[in-house]
Amino acid sequence: MYKVFYNEKALILTEKPLGNLKTLKFNTENQFDEAIDILKNTSLNEINIFHHNLEKLWNTFQANFHYLEAAGGVVKNQNDEYLFIHRLGKWDLPKGKVEEGETIETAAVREVEEECGINNLVLNEHLTTTYHIYFQDNLKLKATYWYAMDYHGNETLIPQLDEGIGIAEWKPKTDFPKIYTQTYENIKIVLDLI
Incomplete structure (x- = not known):
């Protein structure tokens, strides 16, 4: 399954239909535009496109867009606090574009250091991709x-x-419920993993 957000609404690509959502069986690439149009112009928060070959569906979907890669970090300090930034009125995690010739891991560390002004981060495991x-x-x-x-x-x-970025701040996990009310859907997916 791939979950792609557009204006905080989800387009979910799957192998089989998700019964509780508005669902489109993939036949043509025009359905991607149709799904985005539905998310943009209706009150629906999620829509599902399915195809028996999920990787083919995903590759076809990707080919319809200018594709960019970014990387970021969920940084924990010695006090079990997590690093957040505040930008555009929302709490976010530090991240940024992967530069040409740069590995994703290097970009993740660089972006956290640049956006928050700290150094000597220890890179651990890949958590997820949003x-x-x-x-x-x-x-x-x-x-x-x-x-x-x-x-x-x-x-x-x-x-x-x-x-x-107006604020870079360490926050305890007990602050997560309040952060969830002032962040992006993608960030909620990441925070659910820690």
């Missing part, structure tokens, strides 16, 4: 690779203001 579609000149599909990271330093967090 997807969302956004419009900038045309529709873009962005995959974000999320990694668990540890931080054992005591540097003062410095939010990257030129990226629109």
Whole structure:
């Protein structure tokens, strides 16, 4: 299953229909536009497109967009607090675009360091990959690779203001319920893993 968000609504690609959702059996690429149009112009929050060959469906879906890769981190400090940034009125996790010639892992560490002003992160396992579609000149599909990271330093967090980040802050897990009310659907998927 692939879950792709568009304006905080989910387009879910599966091998079999999900019975409780508006469902389209994949026949043509036009159905991707139809699904996005439904999410954009109706009150539905989720729609399902299914095809017996999920990888074929996913590859066809990807080919319809300008595809970008990003990477970021779920950083835990020695006090069992997690690193968040606040940008555009929402709590988020530090992440950014993978540069040409850069590995995804290197990009994940670099972006956390740049966006929060800290160094010497310990990269751990890949947690998940999230997807969302956004419009900038045309529709873009962005995959974000999320990694668990540890931080054992005591540097003062410095939010990257030129990226629109107003706050970089350590938060205990007890703050997650409040964060869930002020974050993105993709971030909720990541936080559910920790």
